[in-house]
Amino acid sequence: MQGIFEELRSNPLAALIGLCEIGFWVMLGAGLAARYLLKLRRTSNVLLISTPLLDVVLLIATVVDLARGSTASSVHGIGAAYLGFSVAFGHSLIRWADQRVAYRFAGGPPPVKPPAHDDPKRIGYEWREWGKCLLAWAIACGAMLLLVLIAGSPDRTEALWAWMGRLSTVLLIWLVAGPLWTTFSTTSKAGVR
Numbered sequence: 001m002q003g004i005f006e007e008l009r010s011n012p013l014a015a016l017i018g019l020c021e022i023g024f025w026v027m028l029g030a031g032l033a034a035r036y037l038l039k040l041r042r043t044s045n046v047l048l049i050s051t052p053l054l055d056v057v058l059l060i061a062t063v064v065d066l067a068r069g070s071t072a073s074s075v076h077g078i079g080a081a082y083l084g085f086s087v088a089f090g091h092s093l094i095r096w097a098d099q100r101v102a103y104r105f106a107g108g109p110p111p112v113k114p115p116a117h118d119d120p121k122r123i124g125y126e127w128r129e130w131g132k133c134l135l136a137w138a139i140a141c142g143a144m145l146l147l148v149l150i151a152g153s154p155d156r157t158e159a160l161w162a163w164m165g166r167l168s169t170v171l172l173i174w175l176v177a178g179p180l181w182t183t184f185s186t187t188s189k190a191g192v193r
Helices: 002-010 012-036 041-049 051-067 074-105 121-151 158-192
Strands: none
Touching: 002 012, 012 041, 012 051, 012 074, 041 051, 051 074, 051 121, 074 121, 074 158, 121 158
C-alpha cells in the first residue's frame, strides 16, 4: 500500500486520474442524492451535466505535462483511455444509475434490462454497445495522437503508441465477443427453430 502512495506522490498525473475517477462517482452520487433525496432537480441536473468537466481538467493537465517536456508514460495513455471511456459511456452510465436509484428510492419503474441473449433484439443492443466502445477508442486514440504531436519527439511517445495498440486489441476482442458472436449465434439459433 505504501508503494501506491509513493507512486502517486511522484506522479501527480496518476493522482489526478484517480481523483477524476473518484470525482465522477462523487458527482454522480451527489447528483442522484440531490434529485431523489433532497428533491432539488435543477441542482441535480447541474451536478450530472458537470461530470465532463473532470475530463477537461484531466486533458488539460495531460497536455500541460507533455508540453513541459515530460516523456509520455502509461499514465498518459490511461488518462486518454479514461477520457474516451468517460465521454462514450458516461451518459449511459449515469442513466443506468439514475434508473436504479429512481426505482429503489423514488418509486420509479423497474430499470430497463438489456434484451436476453436469445432475443433477436440483443443483436442491436450489442452493436450499440460496441459502437460506444468504438467511440471511446476513437476519442482515446485521437487524444493520444494529439499528445504525440504535442510531445513532438518519437522517443517521448512510445508509451502512447503502445496504448493505442492495447485499445485496438480491446476494440477487436469486443467486436468478436460481443456483436459478431451475438449476431451469428442468435441468427443460427433462429434458423434452427
